[in-house]
Amino acid sequence: MKTKKLISLLTLTLIALMAMGSLASAESKIVLKPKVDAFALFVDTSPSMAESYKATGTPKIVAGINALKQLNGIIPNLGYQSALYTMPEFTTYSPKATYNKSAIAKGLSSISTDLPFFQSTPIGGGFTDLDTVLSTWKGKMAVIFVSDGLSNAGRKPATIVSDLAKKYGDRLCLHTISVADTPEGIAVMKKLASLTPCGIFVEASALSNKAVLDKFAQDVFYTQEEELTVEIIPVPVAVVDESMQEKIVFRNLNFGFDKYQITDEMEPSLVEAAAMLESYPNLKVMVGGHTDSTGPEKYNQALSLRRAQSVATWMAKNGISKDRIVATGYGEMSPKYDNNTKEGRKLNRRVEIDVKE
Structure with missing residues (x-):
């Protein structure tokens, strides 16, 4: 049947x-997911950084550090590893550790803005020094470099960064925050950002605009997804x-x-x-x-x-x-x-x- x-x-x-x-x-709900596993803030403290930024009366080094402080204020805690270094004399102001806003803020405030008058500026050498620490890092990395792009000693910075791009491939993103006030310096900072597949160039002064700051932070550190x-x-x-x-x-x-x-x-x-x-x-x-x-x-x-x-x-x-x-x-x-x-x-x-x- x-x-x-x-x-x-x-x-x-x-x-x-x-x-x-x-x-x-x-x-x-909006869910933030990290784009990188670790990042380094890398600040140029060479003599030219003591000069006024775009005739504002504010030294370039101060303008650059202030831009990083603004950025640090909105980076979400997503389990990154982070560190803070300076060049040309490679110095650690915040050693690599799980990202902590207070630790990075303290490091930024500790960087001297009283810069020497007589010292060469080997930006290329600075990245060679930085590579000694990056080579021990795992996963995807971002470097946020603050400089005026003026280099007067050692190998050309573009050559060194090109070598790093070949070494790390898409694991490395170099982003530049420019305090340059010369066509040469601006060109160098744009060039360095373009040498890694995900690099971003931005003017330090532009980061005072909240929309620009928010976009830069998202482009560098995280994605937004709705779940x-x-x-x-x-x-x-x-x-x-x-x-x-x-x-x-x-x-x-x-x-x-x-x-x-x-x-x-x-x-x-x-x-x-x-x-x-x-x-x-x-x-x-x-x-x-x-x-x-x-x-x-x-x-x-x-x-x-x-x-x-x-x-x-x-x-x-x-x-x-x-x-x-x-x-x-x-x-x-x-x-x-x-x-x-x-x-x-x-x-x-x-x-x-x-x-x-």
């Missing part, structure tokens, strides 16, 4: 970021002669910005979904990816498919036969919410798993 089964649609919604949007819901905790309650699965299935709540389903990979936080919910699907081995699994309407339609189509394929691949690797799984990208073509509102766009960035007989 053939048993007739009534199977309703089960939809597991995985809220995902699109390329030009962000992951969010009513429960979203959320969502509760998705699918339509229950009903089977003849069996009671209505218990509701299943999936939480912590997060994709990073322009990401489609499955994260550790998502796996518990996916394990729960896979276990439920294993209870119904005759069901086909239809995985569909979606985006909102922001951005190019072609890009959204490809992004939605990548997200669907990530979920399908995870399912196939975790006990659900790949013969039962079909992944499809719908791009922005099947919105469930109003793309004219911010919240609607957020909710339209999703992956759905439809279970059918």
Whole structure:
């Protein structure tokens, strides 16, 4: 006797970021993640740094230190290692340790602004000295160099920094805060920043603008991602002669910005979904990816498919036969919410798993 089964649609919604949007819901929060594992503040204390910065009457060394103090005030505590050094006489003002605002502030305040009048300026040599400590560091590193770019002794600084860029590759980012007031000095500071793949040049005076300061800090130290905790309650699965299935709540389903990979936080919910699907081995699994309407339609189509394929691949690797799984990208073509509102766009960035007989 053939048993007739009534199977309703089960939809597991995985809220995902699109390329030009962000992951969010009513429960979203901004999460800061470090771009580097360690950073060094590196200050030029050569004689020319005692000169006035852009005819302001403020010595370049003071302007540079003040810029670093402003920066230190907004660097988030994300577990970095940090240090503070000066050149041309290589001196440690804050040894490498877990980043601490107070320790760096104390070091910056300890740097003498009474600079010698007769001393050469080997910026290249300063970076050679710096390399002796960087060579012991692990992971990705940032160096924030404050100088007027004037060098009159030793090998050219660009040559030394080029060597460091080759040695460390994308592990090293050299950022320059310029207190230069000559075309030559400005050119040197811009050149040094350009020699590493992620280097940034900025004028010290520009950092007095909060927007510029905030952007520089984010570009150097961290990324911002929106994460959320969502509760998705699918339509229950009903089977003849069996009671209505218990509701299943999936939480912590997060994709990073322009990401489609499955994260550790998502796996518990996916394990729960896979276990439920294993209870119904005759069901086909239809995985569909979606985006909102922001951005190019072609890009959204490809992004939605990548997200669907990530979920399908995870399912196939975790006990659900790949013969039962079909992944499809719908791009922005099947919105469930109003793309004219911010919240609607957020909710339209999703992956759905439809279970059918």
